Every structure is written in structure tokens, then in C-alpha cells.
Amino acid sequence: MTEPLLNVSGLDAWYGGSHILHSVALNVDEGESIALLGRNGAGKSTLLKALLDAGPRSSGLIEFGGQSLTGMSTENRARAGLMLVPEDRRIYPDITVTENIALGRIAARGRGASVSMEDIWQSFPLLEPLKDRGGGQLSGGQQQLVAVARGVFGCARLLCLDEPVEGLAPVVVDEMARDIARLRKMGLSLLIAEQNLAFVRACTERVFLIDSGVIVFSGNWQDFDADPTLKDRYLAV
């Protein structure tokens, strides 16, 4: 049996004295795309940040590519190919789209020259005509595409996306789903925290559902659909 690309078990996380994640277990295989579902405040962002050691204090096992990440800095985790595209996009307004995307390679310290800018334009066709435009002159949806493209250019093996389509118009949500399908053909693995069910259903094959920092369900979409109470109990507002 091959080892998962990401293997998490017994993961707890805290902000100060607040205990947020409770013994989380999760795995992602090479080439898989996984949804992390949960309502506001369920712990999705905390989990993604804990994987990168980029916020909460945490304990437990996180293995990536067969290597334990305990004691490894955020920079070295990125360098190993574990990338997070945070909710707040962080697009620099005074540099171009191309320059914003190129910054991803700096985060990864030059690793993974295998993704070219040409690959990026092919995966994100809406961005190519905007490549010389300033980051400050983009719509929210265009900024989100740039943020994801930057993570890909950093040559992620596993790209973690924190609510990539939150607040975006349906037409941009559809575009993002198509772009993600193209990225998957490049062999990228994905972990996508979202509340937009239709979107993650279109671009993932397995689901982890988190509530109050506890994984309350994991399985494929067929398993998820077999229990219609999950949506009402854990996703309804």
C-alpha cells in the first residue's frame, strides 16, 4: 500500500487558552482532491493553518511525503511543497499580475521550476490577458484566481485553498472549478476548505466534515449523500 501524501492524526490546536481542534485525523493521497466542509467557525482555517504551523499552537502527527513536519518551520513546509492560499488573498496592488504570481516561487525558495508561467496561463486562461495589469485593478474574483495561481507557481505538491470561492459571482465560481480541473490534470493534490457544496462537489472526490473542531464525517460524495441529515446538522446556517 502506498503512503498518503498527507497524513494527519491526533491533531489538536489552540489559540491562547482556546482549544479549537480536537484529535483531528485526515489524509490526502497523491493526486487526490479533498473537500473540508464546515460552517463558519467550525475550525477549517485553523486546521489549514496548523498544517503550515502558521497561526495556532498545535500538537499531534502531521506527515507530508512520508516525513514528519514536527519542528519544521512554515518556510520549510512550503519548500517541501505544502502551500496555503489564505482566505484574504494578499494580492499586492502596485505590482502586476505576473509579478504577483511570481512571488509564489519566492515563498517556495525557488523549488519546483517545473511549473512555467506558460503553464499558469494555460491553467488560468482568464488571467493571461490581464498579465500586465496592476494587482489593485482586479476584481475580487480575478484576485482570487491570481492567489490560487501564485500557490501553483510556488510548485505546491499539495495546495490548500481556504474558501477560494467565498463571495464570488457564480460565473467566477464556475471558472475556478474549470481551472482546478486543469490543475488536477497536472498532478496537483488539493485540500479545499469551503462552504459552497456545489463547487467542492464539482472538483473533489472525498469529503471531511468538521464541526466545533471535531471531524464528524469522512467519506466519498456517495457516502455523504447517503446521510441527508449531515447537511442540516453541520452545514445549515
Ligand SMILES: Nc1ncnc2c1ncn2[C@@H]1O[C@H](COP(=O)(O)OP(=O)(O)OP(=O)(O)O)[C@@H](O)[C@H]1O
Ligand atoms: N486568531 C484567533 N484567535 C483566537 N481565536 C480564533 C482565531 N482565529 C479563529 N479563532 C476561533 O477559532 C474557531 C475556529 O475558527 P476558524 O477560523 O478556524 O473557522 P472556519 O471554519 O475557518 O470559519 P470561517 O468559515 O468563518 O472562516 C472559532 O471559534 C474562531 O473564533
